[in-house]
Amino acid sequence: MAPTIVGVVVTILFLLAYMVKPQSIQRLSDLFFDQIQNQSPREYNPDTPVRIIDIDDESIRRIGQWPWPRNTVAKLNSRLGDAGAAVIAYDIIFSEADRTSPENMLQVLESNPNAQGKFPEILNLKSHDSILAESFKETRVVTGFFLLGNATADLPPPRQGFSLIGDSPAAHLESYQGALFAIPELYNAASGAGHVSFIPDGDGVVRTAPLVGRVGGRLFPSLSAEALRVVQDVPSFAIKSANASGEWDITKNKTPHMSMMRIGSFEVPTTSDGKIRVHYTTPQEARYIPAWKIMSSDPNDLDWIDKIAGHIVFIGTGAEGLKDLVTTPIKGGERPGVVVHAQIAEQIIQGDYISKPYWTHSVETVSILIFGAILALLLPHLKAARGIILILVMGNAIYFSSYFAFTKYAYLLDPVYPLLSIIVSYILITLTAFYMTESERSRIRGAFSLYLSPEMVRQVSENPELLTLGGEEREISILFLDVRAFSKISETMRPNEITEFLNRFLTPMTNILQSHEATIDKYIGDAIVAFWNAPLDDPLHQRNAARAVLEMQAKLADLNAKYRNQNEFRWPDTVRMGIGINTGVCCVGNLGSEQRFSYSMIGDAANLASRIEGLTKQYGLSNLIGYNTAKELNGFAVLEADIVSVVGRVQPETIFMLVGDEHVAREPDFKNLRDTHNEFLKAYRNSEWSRAKALCETLHDLSKTYKIFRYYDVMSERITSFSKTPPEGDWKGIYVAQNK
Known part of the structure; x- marks a missing residue:
């Protein structure tokens, strides 16, 4: 759970x-889409009517140091116009007058006493800004300007209009305090003006570009958007807010956000703050024309003319030290800003939008x-x-x-x-499950280390699903072991001596039981209660129980021989034990109260095992086993002992004595013993007391090797009693036990 x-x-x-969209996770999203853009960039189409006039290093080498005089720029502008350029958009801010204009040069000369009055003809020359303004008027030009974070002087009159579809999304648009425009002469001469500002993401990459920005209460288009408006000769833009068509962004629903910008025939999907997601191509040389070629008078340099006619032309600089670099997601890193403007225009014309x-x-x-x-x-x-x-x-x-x-x-x-x-x-989830599994294993190891062998504890802890706690019914073999005459033994010992004796007796017996897959249920003073086939399945539980009994009997003989004559601690002269085993269905699990419980078993089969153990004393045997156990011991040396009606049970039980394992069962002496024993039982149950008595005496001698001769002594006494006072009624050979 x-x-x-x-x-x-x-x-x-x-x-x-x-x-909330935390920046750290948004950064991962950006990197993911950067990777996809690199794998699947926008395909460049050389037929798209967009070109870049690059003021590159070679152009500066040929024409001169930048910034060029405005009359030089006018020449460039006019040649582009003559070549049929549809719109000329400048990624250049003409924010100051040309310092190389004649009037400005005259001011410099007049400050020199040696030059005063010597150049009156300069006054008759046009200023370079005027020359460029006239060129602007003869072509369709869009000038660039910067959006600024600081307040500036009054804004110039707008060159375009904005209409709204739906509620105004202005509150979501990028807001600025001012702008840096071209000088009024050039601003007024141009057909339009667009901002050239980019807002890179937190990692410095330009993934989006604002198509519209806000300065105070006025809206201003980007350079690429304005170029597309001018080329279509439409007076205004249309801005659509998301709530105009039900596209409500539940994460930004305080005010309507922007969803689309219409530029003439182009409907451009935008972000909520009026930006276009730039779908970049890889670097393409085909979109560039160096400025020096436009200015060249060499007929061999006129291959550019066909690339200009009907095209939107963006002019910017890619020269080292001059270019305004922006970082794009495409491999190769930085690009001049003019490239981004051109690519935006390309993707709008192609209708290739990332949305x-x-x-x-x-x-x-x-x-x-x-x-x-x-x-x-x-x-x-x-x-x-x-x-x-x-x-x-x-x-x-x-x-x-x-x-x-x-x-x-x-x-x-x-x-x-x-x-x-x-x-x-x-x-x-994995860590939690691992922690819980380890906790469960630790709990199981702690709970079952007292009951099971280390190997069984390992199996249970690694496979807790094998364990059903709380009680389940299953067939088990139950063992009860008790030390004979323990009360008499304890009378002769001090408490610490009793403890020492029990530890030395119970420890090896427990080890034997666990080595044969037994679960230790409990210790009751000198007694051990154990069972097999729970919590782990043990298909050979009857045979494992039998082997454990035989090994414990052998071990007790060793203990008696080892400790009988030593003086280190007290050990009775001869310790004897009785073991009873029965097999049957019991309830096994965590039994007890809510305050205290233990893994144990309960059931009629367990009660019968206890009664069978009690019978061992009456029959003079070290072990007795029930019928359900004995029937699974094929090959073992097993002899039927009696049919007994034990105290507290109506149904009689056939009990057996376990004499030895498969090796003993194959011994000729045991086979002779078994055959004679079977004849004895037949005579006994047929009330042939004389024959049964005689066979008992024979069996007493035959069984001394197997240490079960006391059984025949007990049976001989019973036969003597029956011969004097025969059982009443139709006796079936069932002995009714009087004691537990």
Whole structure:
């Protein structure tokens, strides 16, 4: 139960984490989708009408140090316009006047006394900014500007409008305090203006780009969005909030969030804060044209013209030391910012969007819940190998579902939360189950170390499912062992001597029992109660019990010989014992009260075993076994002793004496003893007292080797009594015991 609870708790915690989306887990999600983008980048189509004019190192070497004079930029702009560029978008901020303009140079010259009045013709030259502004007016140009975190002067008039579909999502958009625009002359001459700001994620990677930003109460488009608006000659953008179509994000429902931006004929899905997820291609040389080629007058350098006509052209610098680098998820690392603007325009034109539809949140939530529940319910009941297979199947299902959703439909179906949920659940459930298993094994070892042999304790602790605690009915063989005349022995000993004697007697007997797979039930003073076939199955429990009896009898003889004449401690002259064994169905388990219990057995078969042990004294034998035990001892040296009606039972029981093992059973002397014994029983039960008496005397001599001669003495006395006072009625050979 506890492992399942752990799994449920982990699932709930990950559901809460999914709602909160901690940055550390979001980082893993980002890395996952970075990996997929690298494996399946957007395919570059050279026919997409987007190009980059690269102010590269070679262009600077040929044309001159950057920044170039604005009249040079005007020449570049005009040549692009003449080549048929649909829109020219600058990833360059013309925020200051050109310091190389004639009027600015004149101010420098006038500060030199030797140059005053010598260059009046300069006053008649146009400023470079004016030249560039005129070029802007002749083409469709979008200037870039920065969104800033600090307040700036009054914002210029808007170049575009925004309409809303649904409630305003402005509260979710990236907010800025100010902006750095091109100088008014150039800003007003251009057809539009777009911001060039990127907001990298916490690890510095640009995965999304804001299509729209907010400064105060005004909205401003990005450079790529504005270029697409201008090229379509539409006056405004349309912004759609999620609640306009019921796409309500339950994790961000304080205000409506943004879901789409319409740019002319393009409907661009966005994040809740107005960003586009950039679907990058690998680096492509085909999208670049070096600026020096545009400026070249060499006829051999005019191969670029066909690549410009009808294209949106982004101008930026890729020169070392000048490029504004951004880090992308694609291998190869940093790219100039102008590349990101161009790729955004490409993917919008191609309609190739990475999107996260509102329903993916429900799918991800349900995935966490379902996979977590499956793991919590199934894993605690599975073995290690199957548990690993389950987690691998679930993990692969989550991973490849997400992979397929991205590569096939460019959907972001986040696998990280479900994956982490099942991984953490697997670890914690496994650890909890391991801890509980070890605790259970430790408890079992502690509880059964007194009852079972070390090997049996190991088996039970490693396979607790074999153990049914609380009581189960099963067939067992029960042994009762008692020291003869223990009360008389104890009268002659001090308490510490009794303890010493019992320890030296019970310890080897216990070792023998446990070596033959017995469970020690209890010690009752000088007595031992044990049983077989519980808690572990023992299909040979009757035979194991018989072997234990024979070995204990031999061991007692050794103990008597060893300790009889020593002076280290007290040992009676001759210790004798009686053992009774019976087989039958009993209730076995933890028996007792709620305050105290022990692993034990109870049942009529156990009571009969106790009565049989009591009969050993009456028959002068060291052991007696019941019928259900004896019938399973094929090959053992077993002799039927009597049919007895014991005290407290109506049904008589046939009892047997265990003389020896299979080796004894094959001895000629025993075979002779057995045959004569069977003749004796036949005569006895047929009330042939004289013949039975004679056979008893013969058997007394034959049985001395096997130490059962006292039995025949007892039977001889009974026959003498019966010959004088025959049993009443139709006697069936059943002896009614008078004592327990």
